[in-house]
Amino acid sequence: MEEIIKTLTLTLARWVEAGAAIVIAISSARALWNYLRAVITDYSLVVPKEEIRLSLGRSLALALELELGADILKTAVAPTWNDIGLLAAIAVLRTALNYFLERELRNEENRRGSTSPSVPSTTSAARDDAA
Incomplete structure (x- = not known):
């Protein structure tokens, strides 16, 4: 019985490691895709680096766990x-x-939250358009 539990636990550990590798691979590919898409489609060459970094960072934190x-x-x-x-x-x-x-992700999100311009509500935007 002990050998069965040991084998199952080691197999589970391998699957969890494989899951972490998949998370890293997919998130890295997604970050690269988002970067290339932004460079190709945005002619002003302003790439949303922070959003790409935050998304990749969240995925890497999950993979580390x-x-x-x-x-x-x-x-x-x-x-x-x-x-x-x-x-x-x-x-x-x-x-x-x-x-x-x-900590870096939290600081970045807090910084983005405090520096992002306020977006008018749709009702006030509609009133401004009507006027």
Whole structure:
């Protein structure tokens, strides 16, 4: 029974890692596509870099969380002191990366929220057009 649980847990960890790789691949391809589309279609060469970065950053934060989960699954099966130390180092690095990435994303969203121009409501815009 123990071997079955170990095999299932390691298989699950591989699937979670594969999911993280898929998230990274899709989000990177989407960011590249959005960048190229903006460059090709916008002749003023103003590319919405912040939006592309925020979207990619959110996806990378998710991928880091998935990778950490996979590492925990792998270590939970048959931990040695070496495995636990390696997991601790990986967890600290990934958590630090995720913390700083999340902080940058939050700062960027707050900055964009405070500097974005106010958009008039449709009713006041319609009144202005009618006048």
